[in-house]
Amino acid sequence: MFEIYLILATCFLLPICFLITNNIIYIYHHLKFLNQIEEKTNIINTDNKHVLDIAKIYISRKKWLDCITILEFYMKQININELIILVQYYNYIGLCYQSVNIYKIATKYYLKAYNKAPYIKQTLKNLANIYKLSGNIKSASKINDQLTDLNKNEDI
Template sequence: MFEIYLILATCFLLSICFLITNNLIYIYHQLKFLKKIEETINIMSIENQHILYIAKIYINRKQWLDCITILEFYMKQVRINELIILVQYYNYIGLCYQSVNIYTIATKYYLKAYNKAPFIKQTLKNLVNIYKLSGDIESASHIHQKLTDLNENRNT
């Protein structure tokens, strides 16, 4: 009986060690990437994909103000032909405000993303969610209908 207990305890501890090791590796890669960005000579020339990755790191760490600050700063650097990047910036900023329960500002940023590119599913989903959270069921159902129509058009 004692052997079974040891086997079960070992299996449990091995799974915990595996999860901890994976998280440590993930954190190591994040820190390595941030260090590489920090060593960049011209801070204004950081690629947009790197900025989005940094924003995701801040979101995962729940550092909302840092995420908003970096995205607002680099939003001014986005070229006109990089519309999708700008929409992602707006969506991430809206997510940050939504996470701290500032729904009016989150709605403003989601609507900016929607106005730039009205056919991006993630933006429509974010709008439906924020309207539901703020109690505007009519607007949520209207946007949800647009999302449904968009899904039906892509399937046909």
């Protein structure tokens, strides 16, 4: 009887241990990556690629305010010729606001990204999605038409 109890307890605890171990490994790799970035560069002069990687980590861990704060800080330091990076910053900030259901501000950032580079598919997808979520179906269909035209032109 005691052996059956141990077998049942083991069967119940093994999946829990597996999930906990995977999360610990995941967090360890993120912290290791952040430490590598900190050792390589000065915090103020961090490369934009590293900033985007850090933002992805914050987004995956649902640290929306941290992500918005770091992107807003580094957005002020971007050169004018780094337009694609700026558009990615706007998209990530919009995603953060969208994740906490603040659709007006998310739309504002997606529109900033759209105004900087109206030909980027991810920006168009994000903008169409936020219009759908906020109930603006007319604008969503208009953006979807632009996305369809962009895809047709790409195929040609």
